[in-house]
Amino acid sequence: MLALDARKQEILRTVIRSYIGTAEPVGSEVLAQRSRLGVSAATIRNEMAMLEEMGYLAQPHPSAGRIPTDRGYRLYVDSLLEDTTLSTGERTRLRRQLANALEERDRFPEEIARTLATVSHYASLVAQSHPDRLVFKHLHLVPVESTHVMAVIVTNAGVIRGRMVDLLEPVDAEGLDGLSRVVSHRLEGYALGDITEAVLTRVLDEAARQQRVVRQLTEWLLHQMLAASRQIHVEGTLNILTQPEFRDARAARSVLEALEREEVLSNLLEGAPDRPVWIAIGSEHRIEDLRGCSVVAAAYRVGGRSVGTIGIVGPTRMQYARVISLVRYLADSVSDVLTEPA
Numbered sequence: 001m002l003a004l005d006a007r008k009q010e011i012l013r014t015v016i017r018s019y020i021g022t023a024e025p026v027g028s029e030v031l032a033q034r035s036r037l038g039v040s041a042a043t044i045r046n047e048m049a050m051l052e053e054m055g056y057l058a059q060p061h062p063s064a065g066r067i068p069t070d071r072g073y074r075l076y077v078d079s080l081l082e083d084t085t086l087s088t089g090e091r092t093r094l095r096r097q098l099a100n101a102l103e104e105r106d107r108f109p110e111e112i113a114r115t116l117a118t119v120s121h122y123a124s125l126v127a128q129s130h131p132d133r134l135v136f137k138h139l140h141l142v143p144v145e146s147t148h149v150m151a152v153i154v155t156n157a158g159v160i161r162g163r164m165v166d167l168l169e170p171v172d173a174e175g176l177d178g179l180s181r182v183v184s185h186r187l188e189g190y191a192l193g194d195i196t197e198a199v200l201t202r203v204l205d206e207a208a209r210q211q212r213v214v215r216q217l218t219e220w221l222l223h224q225m226l227a228a229s230r231q232i233h234v235e236g237t238l239n240i241l242t243q244p245e246f247r248d249a250r251a252a253r254s255v256l257e258a259l260e261r262e263e264v265l266s267n268l269l270e271g272a273p274d275r276p277v278w279i280a281i282g283s284e285h286r287i288e289d290l291r292g293c294s295v296v297a298a299a300y301r302v303g304g305r306s307v308g309t310i311g312i313v314g315p316t317r318m319q320y321a322r323v324i325s326l327v328r329y330l331a332d333s334v335s336d337v338l339t340e341p342a
Contacts, residue, residue: 117236
């Protein structure tokens with residue numbers, strides 16, 4: 001990437017900030033008023049033309065001002081963006097909302113996604129990690145009726161939502177408690193991706209007295225292991241429609257449809273676990289229907305292991321400084337909360 005002198009950096013920074021705020025192409029006269037360069041509009045116009053030749057700015061049509069390119073946004077995010085922190089009040093509000101989300105631990109990812117969409121005004125994603133990154137902790141079997149049981153799996157990332165299981169034969173509370181303890185003791189520490197049918201058969205052999213129930217429970221557990229790899233929660237997709245770029249129905253439709261496709265969401269977040277904050281701008285993420293969007297994501301961790309990802313999807317014209325701060329703070333806070341004893 002070509003190095004820019006101080007004047008070009010200031011012009012690019014000012015163009016991007018202006019465009020983020022107004023969604024309108026930025027002209028040299030506006031820059032002359034807003035920048036701290038103290039040079040004429042003609043000088044700024046020449047510098048903008050050079051920035052366009054270098055690929056950092058584009059001109060939608062000959063009589064318009066300039067707008068940033070993906071390359072311009074990338075330089076801005078990597079080198080020109082000033083660090084910003086959330087206010088004390090906003091951090092307090094987010095922590096309070098996080099505490100409220102924990103009250104329904106089985107809905108934790110959905111509540112985090114809803115919180116992030118509300119405060120960012122963009123679409124938000126929360127993904128639980130691939131089973132290889134989730135570690136089994138406990139199984140709780142709670143009797144509801146003689147043949148109806150609430151089964152809940154607890155991992156290092158929290159609860160995989162409990163499900164009702166209809167048993168083929170009655171099992172009393174003592175029998176369920178014993179079965180819960182056997183499974184929990186034998187499976188604790190296993191990565192979910194390693195819990196295969198063979199592992200379950202070996203682990204549950206101790207509960208031979210309840211073989212019909214054990215076989216049924218084995219099938220349920222295998223289904224939950226598979227489902228765990230597909231848990232991506234999306235909130236705030238309609239926030240996309242409030243952005244000027246997507247007020248055209250055709251432009252908005254392709255974005256909204258893309259955000260409903262699970263393989264698209266998985267691809268969007270695939271780079272996040274390896275970096276503190278991962279940012280993909282426009283064409284960088286290679287998803288054609290989302291070329292007008294950027295993604296900012298971060299992993300949340302338990303014991304140093306990535307167990308999920310939090311992300312925001314918005315226009316390439318997003319407020320990067322604020323979004324990066326939000327995602328980083330919320331990912332760190334979720335990590336802290338999940339690390340605390342339940």
